[in-house]
Amino acid sequence: MSAAISVAGRRVECAGDQSILEALLRAGVWMPNSCNQGTCGTCKLQVVRGEVDHTESPLETLTADERAGGLALACQARPLGETEVALRGSEMGRTTHVLRDLTATVVGVEDIARDTRRILLGLEEPLAFSAGQYVELLVPGTSERRPYSLANTAEEDKVLELHVRRVPGGVASDWLFGPVAAGDRVEVRGPLGDFHVPDPEKDEGEPMVLIGGGTGLAPLIGIARTALERHPKRLVALYHGVRHEADLYDVDRLEELTIRYRGFSFVTVLSRESAPGHRHGYAPDAFVEDVASARGWSGWLCGPPAMVEAGVKAFKRRRMAPRLIHREKFTAADGPA
Numbered sequence: 001m002s003a004a005i006s007v008a009g010r011r012v013e014c015a016g017d018q019s020i021l022e023a024l025l026r027a028g029v030w031m032p033n034s035c036n037q038g039t040c041g042t043c044k045l046q047v048v049r050g051e052v053d054h055t056e057s058p059l060e061t062l063t064a065d066e067r068a069g070g071l072a073l074a075c076q077a078r079p080l081g082e083t084e085v086a087l088r089g090s091e092m093g094r095t096t097h098v099l100r101d102l103t104a105t106v107v108g109v110e111d112i113a114r115d116t117r118r119i120l121l122g123l124e125e126p127l128a129f130s131a132g133q134y135v136e137l138l139v140p141g142t143s144e145r146r147p148y149s150l151a152n153t154a155e156e157d158k159v160l161e162l163h164v165r166r167v168p169g170g171v172a173s174d175w176l177f178g179p180v181a182a183g184d185r186v187e188v189r190g191p192l193g194d195f196h197v198p199d200p201e202k203d204e205g206e207p208m209v210l211i212g213g214g215t216g217l218a219p220l221i222g223i224a225r226t227a228l229e230r231h232p233k234r235l236v237a238l239y240h241g242v243r244h245e246a247d248l249y250d251v252d253r254l255e256e257l258t259i260r261y262r263g264f265s266f267v268t269v270l271s272r273e274s275a276p277g278h279r280h281g282y283a284p285d286a287f288v289e290d291v292a293s294a295r296g297w298s299g300w301l302c303g304p305p306a307m308v309e310a311g312v313k314a315f316k317r318r319r320m321a322p323r324l325i326h327r328e329k330f331t332a333a334d335g336p337a
């Protein structure tokens with residue numbers, strides 16, 4: 001059974017097995033989204049008319065009072081018939097990259113750090129996305145999907161680059177650190193998420209600081225390269241925080257950027273050991289030590305929740321405007337089926 005959703009003057013058909021979010025994104029209609037799993041609350045919206053089935057919406061993210069007040073999580077809710085939804089914020093309903101399902105071929109598997117791999121996926125047709133967004137992989141032989149950020153710029157739309165950290169017992173890790181091989185076929189869904197470089201017409205070339213924890217570096221690589229290509233003289237400071245030196249990767253690749261762009265700096269920070277050439281401690285603290293004022297800068301954080309929260313505090317301490325702080329929390333990206 002299908003239903004229809006009205007939003008900001010647009011009308012979108014929604015198939016019976018689709019969430020409101022999926023139906024809108026497949027139609028190229030933007031709305032805020034991040035985890036696509038009912039945990040972050042980014043996609044909360046108001047049901048103005050009609051009814052929805054909240055399906056698996058967790059009570060921690062959508063309380064009983066919020067449901068009674070007509071709120072819903074778009075990534076979980078299914079419309080029951082003709083439904084109208086609304087959201088605070090003027091951009092709801094604008095055009096965005098269309099959410100698509102594609103079949104990809106594994107074209108590269110590379111060990112880049114301890115328990116960390118780079119996976120390259122070749123596409124037969126290009127995927128339109130903004131640097132920083134993520135895709136979901138359907139783990140072969142299962143019905144499980146796992147999210148992975150893209151390390152690409154938008155122009156690199158035929159070979160997707162993912163950085164994958166091994167999660168012991170994780171269903172995707174069992175494949176990606178096990179039998180995966182060049183030539184394997186995998187289903188990809190994307191693009192998803194609002195953690196991405198601003199559209200070109202809104203990018204004013206302001207200074208940027210990006211802090212990534214572990215494989216949270218991946219989307220920051222795409223964002224930093226895009227930002228520098230648009231404004232080669234802009235100031236971009238990238239901090240990569242890991243526990244041990246053995247967890248670092250792509251150091252040479254990022255150091256090359258420091259040669260090509262004079263405004264680009266790259267700092268590696270180790271939290272569990274000291275080693276020559278790297279800072280010791282936590283990446284947000286290193287930023288606070290280095291930068292006296294980040295007023296007018298934009299900030300980009302991707303990694304474990306504790307690192308992201310520490311980064312938000314560090315940015316505010318250095319007077320960055322909250323509206324310029326962008327964050328992507330990596331929660332348990334891989335777990336048992």
Ligand code: FES
Binds near residue numbers: 076
């Ligand atoms: S709760 Fe829907 S995108 Fe996170």
